[in-house]
Amino acid sequence: MTIHWCGTGLSAIPGLRRLIEGGHKVTVWNRTIEKAKIEVGDLTNDIQAFDIDALGSVLEKGDVIVSMLPGDWHVPLAELAISKQANFVSSSYIAPEMRALDDKARDAGVALVNEVGLDPGIDHLMAHALVDDYRAASAFDPQNHLSFISYCGGVPKNPNPFRYKFSWSPLGVLKALRSPSKSIRDYATLDVARPWDAISSYIAPLPIPESFEVYPNRDSVPFMAQYHFEDHWPVKEFVRGTLRLNGWADAWSDVFSEIETLSGPEGETRLKQMSDQFWSENAYDEGEPDRVVLCVSLKAEKDGQEVWHKTYVMDAWGDDRGTAMARLVSIPVSLAVEAVLNREIPVGVHAAPSDPKLVSQWMAEVDKLAQQLQIVDHVKDQY
Numbered sequence: 392m393t394i395h396w397c398g399t400g401l402s403a404i405p406g407l408r409r410l411i412e413g414g415h416k417v418t419v420w421n422r423t424i425e426k427a428k429i430e431v432g433d434l435t436n437d438i439q440a441f442d443i444d445a446l447g448s449v450l451e452k453g454d455v456i457v458s459m460l461p462g463d464w465h466v467p468l469a470e471l472a473i474s475k476q477a478n479f480v481s482s483s484y485i486a487p488e489m490r491a492l493d494d495k496a497r498d499a500g501v502a503l504v505n506e507v508g509l510d511p512g513i514d515h516l517m518a519h520a521l522v523d524d525y526r527a528a529s530a531f532d533p534q535n536h537l538s539f540i541s542y543c544g545g546v547p548k549n550p551n552p553f554r555y556k557f558s559w560s561p562l563g564v565l566k567a568l569r570s571p572s573k574s575i576r577d578y579a580t581l582d583v584a585r586p587w588d589a590i591s592s593y594i595a596p597l598p599i600p601e602s603f604e605v606y607p608n609r610d611s612v613p614f615m616a617q618y619h620f621e622d623h624w625p626v627k628e629f630v631r632g633t634l635r636l637n638g639w640a641d642a643w644s645d646v647f648s649e650i651e652t653l654s655g656p657e658g659e660t661r662l663k664q665m666s667d668q669f670w671s672e673n674a675y676d677e678g679e680p681d682r683v684v685l686c687v688s689l690k691a692e693k694d695g696q697e698v699w700h701k702t703y704v705m706d707a708w709g710d711d712r713g714t715a716m717a718r719l720v721s722i723p724v725s726l727a728v729e730a731v732l733n734r735e736i737p738v739g740v741h742a743a744p745s746d747p748k749l750v751s752q753w754m755a756e757v758d759k760l761a762q763q764l765q766i767v768d769h770v771k772d773q774y
Contacts, residue, residue: 393418394728395450397441397468398459399427401559402482402508405713406721410728411435420446443467452476455728458483459721465489465505473499478731482508482724484609485742493740506742507727508720510543510685513757514631515743516750517541517687517703518618523747525689530699530770535691536625539618542593542605542687544634545716548680548708553673554639558681558716561673562666568650572607574630575615583607586633587647590640595686596704596767603684604639607632617742627692634684680709681716683761690769700769707761718760726753 396407397420411417411434420441421427427438439445441460446468450456454477458468465481466488472479473492478501485505496503506512518541525531547556557564572583583589586606593605611631620626640647646665653661675681688702707715723743730736735749744750758764 392416392453392455392732393449393451394455394457394732395420395446396457396459397421397446397464398457399430400459401714402717402720403459404430404721405718406723406725407431408434409722409725413729415728415732418449443471447471447475450475450477454478455480455731457481457724457728459724462486466492469496469503472503473501476501479503480507480724480727480731481505482512482720484511485740490740497739500738502731502736502738503740504727504731504736504742505740507723509683509716509723510541512723512743513705513719513753514541514543514685514687515617515745516753516757517685518614518689519743519745520747520750520754521687521689521701521703522618522620523750524701525691525699528699530691530693532691532693532698533621533624535693535698536627537620538628538688538690538692539615539620539626539630540593540628540686540688541631542595542603542634543632543685544603544683546634546636546682546684547675548682550636551673552642554636554642556673556675556679556681557670558675558714560666561669562662565646565650565662565666565669567608568647569653570609572609572611572632574607574611574628574632575626576628576630578625578627580612581607585647585651587640587643592637593634593686595634595684596702596769597684597706598763598765601684602637604635604637605632606635619745634686675714681714682706682708683715683719697770702767702769704763704765704767705757705761706763710762715761719757722756722760723753726756 394417399421419427419438422441456468456472456479458465458481469479473495476499574581590606594602607630685705691699709715
């Protein structure tokens with residue numbers, strides 16, 4: 392069985408190299424062969440110019456397509472995989488069009504696995520582990536009031552005046568700022584049109600606690616079911632969001648103001664201009680360390696008192712292995728590929744696994760990628 396890894400961008404390489412070095416049969420597909428050779432040419436000669444028809448001509452039953460390409464490629468590649476009874480893996484969120492392929496994937500006997508990068512990905516693993524831990528705890532009670540938060544952000548290890556640096560095109564970040572979000576706050580749905588309307592402060596329980604600016608991201612509500620929350624559990628707070636350095640909102644205030652006025656083709660053109668400008672002014676320098684902070688927390692309260700409260704906290708930064716972002720996105724993707732090959736993930740469309748065995752195995756690998764990874768037990772620490 393062959394792994395067809397499509398895309399050798401900045402966030403793809405550590406996982407790709409891990410699979411090749413692990414002895415798997417890997418064909419690398421990239422728009423430009425020369426760029427791929429720079430990244431993995433020391434390990435393999437099996438590098439092809441990406442073309443979906445060419446890929447389809449060699450794809451065989453049981454193979455795995457990995458898409459590290461832009462999001463609009465995921466569904467066509469997943470459909471190709473189904474047609475050849477092959478599997479599919481990507482780190483991206485499950486789009487409705489991907490979800491709609493579930494029945495076809497099941498009928499074909501193949502797995503379409505998504506949301507197995509950093510965020511989404513590692514955050515899902517942490518959430519599943521926390522919910523399982525809580526369910527098994529003596530403090531568990533279906534009537535406890537629950538608060539769940541998940542904040543993740545890539546930030547510069549060495550802060551700059553803009554309070555942010557880009558490791559790839561800023562266009563995606565700018566477009567995300569125009570997206571509404573939905574979360575749960577004080578037992579009610581909180582709809583926010585723009586992220587900067589809901590910025591708050593969060594103190595991450597790192598070994599030396601550190602304050603960050605955070606805001607809700609996308610629609611958090613469907614993830615309650617994904618994390619196996621029961622419908623009858625009282626949920627006080629549930630938010631998946633983005634984490635930024637303190638001072639980010641002030642540094643970006645002019646950006647927010649302008650984004651709010653942009654629309655239509657002219658607006659898209661201006662966004663591209665802004666993206667190019669940010670890339671020239673605030674990209675990471677060669678060898679400059681990035682940083683990733685991820686905090687996932689579940690708290691249960693009874694009669695206004697905390698009875699159970701644990702937080703996964705991860706801090707990782709670039710080192711001689713490369714950027715933290717590349718490690719934390721692509722290594723979990725490679726773990727998902729191996730799980731698919733080992734038939735450890737059922738057929739159909741799936742996000743990161745909730746199976747305790749896989750969660751434990753993957754988190755042990757994540758522990759090697761981050762400089763700091765720990766579980767803080769807030770209730771225990773109070774006594």
